[in-house]
Amino acid sequence: MREAAVPEKKWITPFNVFAAVVFAVGAPLVYLRWFQGLGSVTNLNQNVPWGFWIGFDVMAGVALAAGGYVMATAVHLFGMKEYEPVVRPAILTGFLGYVLVIIGVGFDLGRPWNAPYMLLQPGLASILFLVGLHVGLYCTTQFVEISPAIFEWLRWKKWRKISVSITLGATIFGVILSTLHQSALGAMLLITPTKLHPLWYSPFIGLFFFVSSIAAGLAMVTFEGMLSHRFLGYRVGIDQEQLDKITLGLGKATAITLGTYFAIKLIGVAHGHTWALLGTPMGLWFLVELIGFVLLPCVLYLVAYRERKPKLVRFAAFITVLGIVLNRLNVSVIAFNWQLPGKNYFPAWTEFWISLMFVTGGIVVYRWIVNRMPILDTHPDYGSIH
Amino acid sequence: METLMEFIYETKRWSYIVAVILMIAAIPFWKFLIEREERNDDGVGTHSPDRRST
Numbered sequence: 001m002r003e004a005a006v007p008e009k010k011w012i013t014p015f016n017v018f019a020a021v022v023f024a025v026g027a028p029l030v031y032l033r034w035f036q037g038l039g040s041v042t043n044l045n046q047n048v049p050w051g052f053w054i055g056f057d058v059m060a061g062v063a064l065a066a067g068g069y070v071m072a073t074a075v076h077l078f079g080m081k082e083y084e085p086v087v088r089p090a091i092l093t094g095f096l097g098y099v100l101v102i103i104g105v106g107f108d109l110g111r112p113w114n115a116p117y118m119l120l121q122p123g124l125a126s127i128l129f130l131v132g133l134h135v136g137l138y139c140t141t142q143f144v145e146i147s148p149a150i151f152e153w154l155r156w157k158k159w160r161k162i163s164v165s166i167t168l169g170a171t172i173f174g175v176i177l178s179t180l181h182q183s184a185l186g187a188m189l190l191i192t193p194t195k196l197h198p199l200w201y202s203p204f205i206g207l208f209f210f211v212s213s214i215a216a217g218l219a220m221v222t223f224e225g226m227l228s229h230r231f232l233g234y235r236v237g238i239d240q241e242q243l244d245k246i247t248l249g250l251g252k253a254t255a256i257t258l259g260t261y262f263a264i265k266l267i268g269v270a271h272g273h274t275w276a277l278l279g280t281p282m283g284l285w286f287l288v289e290l291i292g293f294v295l296l297p298c299v300l301y302l303v304a305y306r307e308r309k310p311k312l313v314r315f316a317a318f319i320t321v322l323g324i325v326l327n328r329l330n331v332s333v334i335a336f337n338w339q340l341p342g343k344n345y346f347p348a349w350t351e352f353w354i355s356l357m358f359v360t361g362g363i364v365v366y367r368w369i370v371n372r373m374p375i376l377d378t379h380p381d382y383g384s385i386h
Numbered sequence: 387m388e389t390l391m392e393f394i395y396e397t398k399r400w401s402y403i404v405a406v407i408l409m410i411a412a413i414p415f416w417k418f419l420i421e422r423e424e425r426n427d428d429g430v431g432t433h434s435p436d437r438r439s440t
Contacts, residue, residue, distance in 0.1 A: 252419065252431040257417055263408040270404040302415070305431060306422050 015231075019360050026357035029350050033107060039085045041350040047340055050332050052347035054353050057104030059328035061097055062135070063209070064321065066217030067224070068094025068142055069171075069178035085238045086246055088149055088375045089228060090221045095142040096362045100134060104358060134181035152382050153373040160382070174301055183210040191332060199277055199286040199333035203266040205331075211264060212324060216255040219297075219320035222250045226314045227375055235370055236376030244310040246262045251313035254320065255301035262294050274315040282338060291328060293323025 026271075032040045074080045101228040106112040106383030115123045115132075123129045144168060151160035189196055191286050202208065214350060229236050229243055277283045297316040304312035337343055388397065423432060 249431040255419060259412070263412075266408065267401055267405055270400040273400070275400075302419055304420060308422070341424065 007339055012383045015363075016261050019116070022353075022357050025352055029354055030357075033354070038108075038110060041354065043345055043348045043351070045345075047343060048333075048337070050336065051057045051108075051345060051356065052329075052333065052351045053104055053108040055329040055332040056325060057358060058108070059145040059185060059332050060325040061101040061104060062182065063213045063216040063324050063328060064220050065094040065097025065101070066178065066182060066213040067221040068092075068097075068145070068217070069138075070214055070217035071221055072145060072171045073083055073175050076168055077175070083246060083249065085376075086221050086225055086250075089224060089370070090217070091142055091145050092149075092366065092369060092375050093220065093224055095139065095146055096215075096366055098139040098142060100358050100362050101135060102191070103138065104355075107354065118318045127184050127190075130184045131188060134177045134184070138174060138177040138181065141170050141177060144170045150380075151223065151373055152379040155381075163337065170292050172273035178213075178345055181209065182213040183207065185209050186331075193338050196331065196349065197277075197282050197286075197338045198272055198274045199269065199283060200335045202272055204264060204268050204271070205226075207264060208261070208268065211257065211261045212327060215254055215320055216324040218250050218254040218257065219324070222247055222254070222314060225322055226317075228370070232367065232370055232376060234378045247310040247313050248308060251301045251310075251316065254313075254317070255298055255305060258294055258298035258301065258320065262290065262298060265290055265294070283284050284287040285330075285334070289323065289326055293319060293326055297323065297355065337375060 030043050042053070051247055067090040071083060071087045075084050075087045103225065106115070109115065118129060118132050122133075141166055144163065147163040148160050149162055151157075183206035187206035189201065190203070191204055193201055225243060225247060229240070238246075270280070278287060297319040299314055300316035300319070304310070304316060333345070374382075
Protein backbone atom coordinates (compact mmCIF):
# COMPACT_ATOMS: atom_id res chain seq x y z
CA MET A 1 0.00 0.00 0.00
CA ARG A 2 1.26 3.43 -0.82
CA GLU A 3 2.25 5.47 2.18
CA ALA A 4 0.43 8.77 2.15
CA ALA A 5 -0.70 11.16 4.81
CA VAL A 6 -4.39 10.91 5.60
CA PRO A 7 -5.77 14.45 5.55
CA GLU A 8 -7.31 15.92 8.65
CA LYS A 9 -11.05 15.30 8.70
CA LYS A 10 -12.84 18.51 7.83
CA TRP A 11 -16.58 18.81 7.38
CA ILE A 12 -16.61 22.15 5.59
CA THR A 13 -14.96 21.53 2.24
CA PRO A 14 -15.93 22.98 -1.17
CA PHE A 15 -17.47 19.65 -2.24
CA ASN A 16 -19.41 19.19 1.00
CA VAL A 17 -20.85 22.71 0.73
CA PHE A 18 -21.78 22.05 -2.89
CA ALA A 19 -23.40 18.70 -1.97
CA ALA A 20 -25.31 20.31 0.92
CA VAL A 21 -26.74 22.99 -1.40
CA VAL A 22 -27.67 20.37 -4.02
CA PHE A 23 -29.49 18.22 -1.45
CA ALA A 24 -31.13 21.19 0.32
CA VAL A 25 -32.63 22.47 -2.95
CA GLY A 26 -33.33 18.94 -4.20
CA ALA A 27 -35.25 17.67 -1.14
CA PRO A 28 -38.39 19.78 -1.74
CA LEU A 29 -38.24 18.83 -5.43
CA VAL A 30 -38.28 15.16 -4.47
CA TYR A 31 -41.28 15.87 -2.23
CA LEU A 32 -43.05 17.58 -5.12
CA ARG A 33 -42.32 14.70 -7.49
CA TRP A 34 -43.81 12.11 -5.14
CA PHE A 35 -46.75 14.10 -3.77
CA GLN A 36 -47.67 16.38 -6.68
CA GLY A 37 -46.74 14.11 -9.59
CA LEU A 38 -44.37 14.24 -12.55
CA GLY A 39 -45.99 17.36 -14.01
CA SER A 40 -44.93 19.46 -11.02
CA VAL A 41 -41.20 19.03 -11.63
CA THR A 42 -40.88 18.06 -15.31
CA ASN A 43 -41.85 19.44 -18.70
CA LEU A 44 -42.95 15.96 -19.82
CA ASN A 45 -46.35 15.62 -21.46
CA GLN A 46 -48.44 13.07 -23.36
CA ASN A 47 -46.42 13.70 -26.54
CA VAL A 48 -43.06 13.62 -24.82
CA PRO A 49 -43.16 10.95 -22.11
CA TRP A 50 -39.41 10.36 -22.34
CA GLY A 51 -37.28 13.27 -21.24
CA PHE A 52 -33.96 14.12 -19.67
CA TRP A 53 -34.32 11.53 -16.91
CA ILE A 54 -34.67 8.62 -19.36
CA GLY A 55 -31.91 9.96 -21.61
CA PHE A 56 -29.40 10.84 -18.90
CA ASP A 57 -30.24 8.88 -15.73
CA VAL A 58 -31.20 5.63 -17.45
CA MET A 59 -29.76 5.40 -20.99
CA ALA A 60 -26.48 7.22 -20.32
CA GLY A 61 -26.33 5.90 -16.74
CA VAL A 62 -26.32 2.26 -17.85
CA ALA A 63 -23.65 2.93 -20.49
CA LEU A 64 -21.38 4.85 -18.13
CA ALA A 65 -21.70 2.08 -15.54
CA ALA A 66 -20.25 -0.40 -18.03
CA GLY A 67 -16.73 -0.04 -16.62
CA GLY A 68 -17.52 -2.78 -14.09
CA TYR A 69 -18.09 -5.57 -16.57
CA VAL A 70 -15.38 -4.33 -18.95
CA MET A 71 -12.65 -4.30 -16.30
CA ALA A 72 -13.84 -7.46 -14.53
CA THR A 73 -13.72 -9.27 -17.88
CA ALA A 74 -10.26 -7.93 -18.69
CA VAL A 75 -8.78 -8.94 -15.35
CA HIS A 76 -10.72 -12.01 -14.17
CA LEU A 77 -11.41 -13.63 -17.55
CA PHE A 78 -8.63 -12.39 -19.85
CA GLY A 79 -6.01 -12.41 -17.10
CA MET A 80 -4.83 -8.83 -17.60
CA LYS A 81 -3.81 -8.53 -13.97
CA GLU A 82 -1.90 -5.30 -14.57
CA TYR A 83 -5.32 -3.62 -14.53
CA GLU A 84 -6.33 -5.15 -11.20
CA PRO A 85 -5.95 -1.85 -9.25
CA VAL A 86 -8.85 -0.38 -11.21
CA VAL A 87 -11.21 -3.37 -11.05
CA ARG A 88 -12.79 -2.71 -7.68
CA PRO A 89 -13.30 1.04 -8.27
CA ALA A 90 -14.85 0.17 -11.65
CA ILE A 91 -17.20 -2.45 -10.18
CA LEU A 92 -18.18 -0.13 -7.32
CA THR A 93 -18.88 2.70 -9.78
CA GLY A 94 -20.89 0.28 -11.90
CA PHE A 95 -22.87 -0.95 -8.91
CA LEU A 96 -23.66 2.58 -7.71
CA GLY A 97 -24.46 3.57 -11.29
CA TYR A 98 -27.03 0.77 -11.58
CA VAL A 99 -28.54 1.63 -8.22
CA LEU A 100 -28.93 5.22 -9.46
CA VAL A 101 -30.47 3.94 -12.70
CA ILE A 102 -33.06 1.99 -10.70
CA ILE A 103 -33.79 5.05 -8.53
CA GLY A 104 -33.95 7.19 -11.69
CA VAL A 105 -36.47 4.81 -13.30
CA GLY A 106 -38.49 4.94 -10.09
CA PHE A 107 -38.64 8.74 -10.36
CA ASP A 108 -39.56 8.65 -14.04
CA LEU A 109 -42.28 6.00 -13.93
CA GLY A 110 -45.75 7.41 -13.45
CA ARG A 111 -46.69 4.57 -11.10
CA PRO A 112 -43.44 3.01 -9.88
CA TRP A 113 -45.30 0.90 -7.32
CA ASN A 114 -46.56 -1.21 -10.24
CA ALA A 115 -42.98 -2.15 -11.23
CA PRO A 116 -43.02 -5.52 -9.36
CA TYR A 117 -45.76 -6.67 -11.76
CA MET A 118 -42.94 -6.98 -14.29
CA LEU A 119 -41.96 -10.17 -12.42
CA LEU A 120 -45.46 -11.34 -11.56
CA GLN A 121 -46.77 -11.03 -15.11
CA PRO A 122 -43.60 -11.18 -17.23
CA GLY A 123 -43.79 -10.04 -20.83
CA LEU A 124 -41.38 -12.64 -22.12
CA ALA A 125 -41.48 -11.30 -25.69
CA SER A 126 -40.67 -7.74 -24.54
CA ILE A 127 -37.18 -6.30 -24.79
CA LEU A 128 -38.10 -3.86 -22.03
CA PHE A 129 -38.78 -6.85 -19.77
CA LEU A 130 -35.30 -8.18 -20.57
CA VAL A 131 -33.75 -4.83 -19.72
CA GLY A 132 -35.66 -4.56 -16.44
CA LEU A 133 -34.86 -8.12 -15.37
CA HIS A 134 -31.20 -7.81 -16.34
CA VAL A 135 -30.62 -4.51 -14.60
CA GLY A 136 -31.97 -6.04 -11.39
CA LEU A 137 -29.94 -9.24 -11.80
CA TYR A 138 -26.77 -7.40 -12.79
CA CYS A 139 -27.06 -5.02 -9.84
CA THR A 140 -27.15 -8.09 -7.57
CA THR A 141 -24.23 -9.66 -9.45
CA GLN A 142 -22.13 -6.53 -9.02
CA PHE A 143 -22.89 -6.56 -5.32
CA VAL A 144 -21.55 -10.13 -5.20
CA GLU A 145 -18.46 -9.03 -7.15
CA ILE A 146 -17.75 -6.18 -4.73
CA SER A 147 -18.61 -8.21 -1.62
CA PRO A 148 -15.01 -9.39 -0.94
CA ALA A 149 -14.14 -5.75 -0.18
CA ILE A 150 -17.09 -5.50 2.23
CA PHE A 151 -16.07 -8.69 4.06
CA GLU A 152 -12.44 -7.55 4.22
CA TRP A 153 -13.64 -4.34 5.83
CA LEU A 154 -15.80 -6.30 8.29
CA ARG A 155 -12.96 -8.82 8.80
CA TRP A 156 -15.29 -11.72 8.09
CA LYS A 157 -12.64 -14.09 6.73
CA LYS A 158 -14.91 -17.07 6.05
CA TRP A 159 -17.44 -15.02 4.10
CA ARG A 160 -14.65 -13.28 2.23
CA LYS A 161 -13.27 -16.65 1.17
CA ILE A 162 -16.69 -17.76 -0.09
CA SER A 163 -17.28 -14.51 -1.99
CA VAL A 164 -13.84 -14.66 -3.62
CA SER A 165 -14.51 -18.23 -4.72
CA ILE A 166 -17.62 -17.17 -6.63
CA THR A 167 -16.03 -14.05 -8.18
CA LEU A 168 -15.17 -15.83 -11.43
CA GLY A 169 -18.68 -17.23 -11.82
CA ALA A 170 -20.20 -13.86 -10.98
CA THR A 171 -17.97 -12.18 -13.56
CA ILE A 172 -19.04 -14.61 -16.29
CA PHE A 173 -22.69 -14.18 -15.33
CA GLY A 174 -22.21 -10.39 -15.28
CA VAL A 175 -20.68 -10.35 -18.76
CA ILE A 176 -23.57 -12.36 -20.16
CA LEU A 177 -26.09 -10.03 -18.53
CA SER A 178 -24.26 -6.88 -19.59
CA THR A 179 -23.80 -7.96 -23.18
CA LEU A 180 -27.51 -8.61 -23.40
CA HIS A 181 -28.96 -5.61 -21.63
CA GLN A 182 -26.48 -3.02 -22.96
CA SER A 183 -27.46 -4.04 -26.50
CA ALA A 184 -31.11 -4.58 -25.52
CA LEU A 185 -31.39 -0.94 -24.42
CA GLY A 186 -30.72 -0.05 -28.04
CA ALA A 187 -32.67 -2.98 -29.46
CA MET A 188 -35.68 -1.67 -27.55
CA LEU A 189 -35.77 1.12 -30.14
CA LEU A 190 -36.11 -1.36 -33.02
CA ILE A 191 -39.88 -1.00 -32.68
CA THR A 192 -39.64 2.74 -33.38
CA PRO A 193 -38.61 3.01 -37.07
CA THR A 194 -41.16 5.77 -37.67
CA LYS A 195 -40.31 7.70 -34.51
CA LEU A 196 -36.51 7.68 -34.36
CA HIS A 197 -34.64 9.74 -36.95
CA PRO A 198 -33.29 7.46 -39.75
CA LEU A 199 -29.70 8.50 -39.05
CA TRP A 200 -29.92 7.12 -35.52
CA TYR A 201 -32.33 4.31 -36.27
CA SER A 202 -30.64 1.19 -37.61
CA PRO A 203 -31.17 -2.56 -37.50
CA PHE A 204 -27.72 -2.56 -35.87
CA ILE A 205 -28.68 -0.20 -33.05
CA GLY A 206 -28.23 -2.95 -30.47
CA LEU A 207 -24.66 -3.43 -31.65
CA PHE A 208 -24.08 0.34 -31.56
CA PHE A 209 -25.22 0.46 -27.94
CA PHE A 210 -23.08 -2.48 -26.92
CA VAL A 211 -19.85 -1.27 -28.57
CA SER A 212 -20.34 2.29 -27.35
CA SER A 213 -20.95 1.00 -23.82
CA ILE A 214 -17.46 -0.57 -23.84
CA ALA A 215 -15.96 2.81 -24.81
CA ALA A 216 -18.10 4.53 -22.17
CA GLY A 217 -16.99 2.07 -19.50
CA LEU A 218 -13.30 2.43 -20.36
CA ALA A 219 -13.57 6.23 -20.49
CA MET A 220 -15.33 6.34 -17.14
CA VAL A 221 -12.66 4.14 -15.52
CA THR A 222 -9.96 6.47 -16.92
CA PHE A 223 -11.78 9.60 -15.81
CA GLU A 224 -12.64 8.20 -12.41
CA GLY A 225 -9.05 7.03 -11.86
CA MET A 226 -7.89 10.60 -12.41
CA LEU A 227 -10.46 12.02 -9.97
CA SER A 228 -9.70 9.37 -7.33
CA HIS A 229 -5.99 10.08 -7.56
CA ARG A 230 -6.62 13.80 -7.35
CA PHE A 231 -9.13 13.89 -4.49
CA LEU A 232 -8.69 10.56 -2.69
CA GLY A 233 -4.97 10.14 -3.31
CA TYR A 234 -4.34 9.20 0.32
CA ARG A 235 -6.42 6.02 -0.23
CA VAL A 236 -5.06 5.06 -3.65
CA GLY A 237 -2.78 2.03 -3.51
CA ILE A 238 -0.77 2.75 -6.65
CA ASP A 239 1.62 5.55 -7.51
CA GLN A 240 1.28 8.07 -10.32
CA GLU A 241 3.61 6.17 -12.66
CA GLN A 242 1.57 2.97 -12.37
CA LEU A 243 -1.68 4.91 -12.83
CA ASP A 244 -0.24 6.52 -15.98
CA LYS A 245 0.65 3.09 -17.39
CA ILE A 246 -2.87 1.84 -16.71
CA THR A 247 -4.32 5.03 -18.20
CA LEU A 248 -2.31 4.58 -21.40
CA GLY A 249 -3.37 0.95 -21.65
CA LEU A 250 -7.00 1.96 -21.22
CA GLY A 251 -6.42 4.67 -23.85
CA LYS A 252 -5.24 2.08 -26.35
CA ALA A 253 -8.32 -0.07 -25.71
CA THR A 254 -10.65 2.92 -26.02
CA ALA A 255 -9.01 4.04 -29.28
CA ILE A 256 -9.68 0.61 -30.80
CA THR A 257 -13.24 0.54 -29.44
CA LEU A 258 -14.07 4.04 -30.67
CA GLY A 259 -12.51 3.25 -34.06
CA THR A 260 -14.74 0.18 -34.31
CA TYR A 261 -17.76 2.18 -33.19
CA PHE A 262 -17.10 4.89 -35.78
CA ALA A 263 -16.76 2.23 -38.49
CA ILE A 264 -20.01 0.42 -37.68
CA LYS A 265 -21.86 3.73 -37.43
CA LEU A 266 -20.68 4.56 -40.96
CA ILE A 267 -21.76 1.13 -42.15
CA GLY A 268 -25.13 1.84 -40.51
CA VAL A 269 -25.48 5.01 -42.62
CA ALA A 270 -24.48 3.10 -45.78
CA HIS A 271 -26.80 0.24 -44.95
CA GLY A 272 -29.73 2.57 -44.34
CA HIS A 273 -29.07 4.67 -47.48
CA THR A 274 -29.23 7.80 -45.35
CA TRP A 275 -26.28 9.70 -46.89
CA ALA A 276 -28.60 12.40 -48.25
CA LEU A 277 -29.89 13.17 -44.76
CA LEU A 278 -26.41 14.21 -43.59
CA GLY A 279 -26.93 17.61 -45.23
CA THR A 280 -30.08 18.37 -43.22
CA PRO A 281 -30.02 20.15 -39.82
CA MET A 282 -30.49 16.81 -38.03
CA GLY A 283 -27.77 15.34 -40.24
CA LEU A 284 -25.36 18.06 -39.17
CA TRP A 285 -26.23 17.33 -35.55
CA PHE A 286 -25.51 13.66 -36.25
CA LEU A 287 -22.12 14.63 -37.69
CA VAL A 288 -21.38 16.75 -34.61
CA GLU A 289 -21.95 13.64 -32.49
CA LEU A 290 -20.05 11.29 -34.78
CA ILE A 291 -17.06 13.49 -35.63
CA GLY A 292 -16.84 15.67 -32.52
CA PHE A 293 -17.50 13.01 -29.90
CA VAL A 294 -16.40 9.74 -31.55
CA LEU A 295 -13.78 10.42 -34.23
CA LEU A 296 -12.08 13.30 -32.39
CA PRO A 297 -11.57 11.43 -29.09
CA CYS A 298 -10.50 8.36 -31.10
CA VAL A 299 -7.74 10.40 -32.78
CA LEU A 300 -6.78 11.96 -29.44
CA TYR A 301 -6.49 8.51 -27.87
CA LEU A 302 -4.37 7.34 -30.81
CA VAL A 303 -1.96 10.26 -30.50
CA ALA A 304 -1.93 10.09 -26.69
CA TYR A 305 -1.07 6.39 -26.63
CA ARG A 306 1.53 6.69 -29.36
CA GLU A 307 3.20 9.71 -27.74
CA ARG A 308 2.74 8.36 -24.17
CA LYS A 309 0.63 11.27 -22.94
CA PRO A 310 -1.68 10.12 -20.10
CA LYS A 311 -3.11 13.63 -19.64
CA LEU A 312 -4.32 13.61 -23.23
CA VAL A 313 -5.91 10.18 -22.62
CA ARG A 314 -7.82 11.68 -19.68
CA PHE A 315 -8.97 14.62 -21.79
CA ALA A 316 -10.13 12.23 -24.53
CA ALA A 317 -11.94 10.18 -21.86
CA PHE A 318 -13.81 13.31 -20.78
CA ILE A 319 -14.93 13.98 -24.38
CA THR A 320 -15.94 10.33 -24.77
CA VAL A 321 -18.11 10.48 -21.64
CA LEU A 322 -19.79 13.65 -22.97
CA GLY A 323 -20.26 11.94 -26.34
CA ILE A 324 -21.99 8.92 -24.83
CA VAL A 325 -24.34 11.17 -22.86
CA LEU A 326 -25.06 13.12 -26.06
CA ASN A 327 -25.72 9.94 -28.04
CA ARG A 328 -28.13 8.55 -25.46
CA LEU A 329 -29.94 11.90 -25.22
CA ASN A 330 -30.16 11.98 -29.02
CA VAL A 331 -31.71 8.54 -29.42
CA SER A 332 -34.15 8.90 -26.55
CA VAL A 333 -35.08 12.59 -26.63
CA ILE A 334 -33.70 14.83 -29.41
CA ALA A 335 -33.96 12.52 -32.45
CA PHE A 336 -36.89 10.62 -30.98
CA ASN A 337 -40.27 11.75 -32.32
CA TRP A 338 -38.31 14.37 -34.25
CA GLN A 339 -41.18 14.90 -36.72
CA LEU A 340 -43.92 15.13 -34.13
CA PRO A 341 -45.91 18.34 -34.63
CA GLY A 342 -45.88 20.54 -31.58
CA LYS A 343 -42.96 18.74 -29.95
CA ASN A 344 -41.56 21.48 -27.82
CA TYR A 345 -39.68 19.87 -24.99
CA PHE A 346 -36.82 21.32 -23.05
CA PRO A 347 -36.12 19.92 -19.60
CA ALA A 348 -37.23 22.00 -16.62
CA TRP A 349 -34.46 23.16 -14.30
CA THR A 350 -35.93 20.83 -11.71
CA GLU A 351 -35.23 17.84 -13.98
CA PHE A 352 -31.59 18.88 -14.24
CA TRP A 353 -31.42 19.48 -10.50
CA ILE A 354 -32.81 16.09 -9.50
CA SER A 355 -30.36 14.38 -11.89
CA LEU A 356 -27.56 16.48 -10.39
CA MET A 357 -28.72 15.30 -6.97
CA PHE A 358 -28.44 11.66 -8.09
CA VAL A 359 -24.90 12.17 -9.39
CA THR A 360 -23.86 14.06 -6.24
CA GLY A 361 -25.43 11.36 -4.08
CA GLY A 362 -23.47 8.72 -6.01
CA ILE A 363 -20.21 10.59 -5.41
CA VAL A 364 -20.94 11.01 -1.68
CA VAL A 365 -21.69 7.29 -1.26
CA TYR A 366 -18.63 6.34 -3.35
CA ARG A 367 -16.42 8.53 -1.16
CA TRP A 368 -17.95 7.09 2.03
CA ILE A 369 -17.24 3.54 0.84
CA VAL A 370 -13.68 4.05 -0.47
CA ASN A 371 -12.75 5.87 2.74
CA ARG A 372 -13.61 2.70 4.66
CA MET A 373 -13.30 -0.35 2.44
CA PRO A 374 -10.30 -1.60 0.44
CA ILE A 375 -11.49 -0.38 -2.97
CA LEU A 376 -8.71 1.91 -4.17
CA ASP A 377 -6.06 0.00 -2.25
CA THR A 378 -5.58 -3.55 -1.01
CA HIS A 379 -6.27 -4.74 2.51
CA PRO A 380 -2.95 -5.47 4.31
CA ASP A 381 -4.32 -8.82 5.58
CA TYR A 382 -5.46 -10.08 2.20
CA GLY A 383 -3.84 -8.37 -0.79
CA SER A 384 -4.90 -9.35 -4.30
CA ILE A 385 -7.64 -11.92 -4.86
CA HIS A 386 -5.46 -13.57 -7.54
CA MET B 387 -39.83 -7.86 -56.59
CA GLU B 388 -36.21 -7.64 -55.51
CA THR B 389 -34.16 -10.80 -55.84
CA LEU B 390 -31.45 -11.84 -53.41
CA MET B 391 -28.76 -11.01 -55.96
CA GLU B 392 -30.23 -7.54 -56.52
CA PHE B 393 -30.32 -7.04 -52.76
CA ILE B 394 -26.66 -8.00 -52.42
CA TYR B 395 -25.27 -6.29 -55.53
CA GLU B 396 -27.52 -3.23 -55.78
CA THR B 397 -29.41 -2.38 -52.58
CA LYS B 398 -26.57 -3.06 -50.17
CA ARG B 399 -23.70 -2.31 -52.52
CA TRP B 400 -22.60 0.78 -50.59
CA SER B 401 -22.55 -1.14 -47.31
CA TYR B 402 -19.94 -3.51 -48.72
CA ILE B 403 -17.90 -0.73 -50.32
CA VAL B 404 -17.82 1.24 -47.05
CA ALA B 405 -17.03 -1.91 -45.06
CA VAL B 406 -14.07 -2.77 -47.33
CA ILE B 407 -12.74 0.80 -47.18
CA LEU B 408 -12.97 0.73 -43.37
CA MET B 409 -11.23 -2.64 -43.18
CA ILE B 410 -8.37 -1.30 -45.30
CA ALA B 411 -8.26 1.87 -43.17
CA ALA B 412 -7.87 -0.32 -40.08
CA ILE B 413 -4.35 -1.32 -41.22
CA PRO B 414 -2.73 2.16 -40.98
CA PHE B 415 -4.85 2.82 -37.88
CA TRP B 416 -3.32 -0.20 -36.14
CA LYS B 417 0.19 0.49 -37.41
CA PHE B 418 0.03 4.10 -36.19
CA LEU B 419 -1.22 2.91 -32.80
CA ILE B 420 1.47 0.32 -32.09
CA GLU B 421 4.46 1.74 -33.97
CA ARG B 422 6.12 3.33 -30.94
CA GLU B 423 5.03 0.45 -28.72
CA GLU B 424 7.46 -1.92 -30.40
CA ARG B 425 10.25 0.62 -30.22
CA ASN B 426 9.71 1.69 -26.59
CA ASP B 427 9.06 -1.78 -25.17
CA ASP B 428 8.07 -0.30 -21.81
CA GLY B 429 5.21 -2.73 -21.34
CA VAL B 430 2.58 -0.01 -21.54
CA GLY B 431 -0.65 -1.20 -23.15
CA THR B 432 0.78 -4.57 -24.10
CA HIS B 433 -0.32 -7.84 -22.63
CA SER B 434 1.59 -11.07 -22.89
CA PRO B 435 0.40 -14.49 -21.70
CA ASP B 436 3.32 -14.82 -19.26
CA ARG B 437 1.79 -11.97 -17.23
CA ARG B 438 -1.53 -13.74 -16.93
CA SER B 439 -3.07 -14.30 -13.56
CA THR B 440 -3.84 -17.79 -12.43
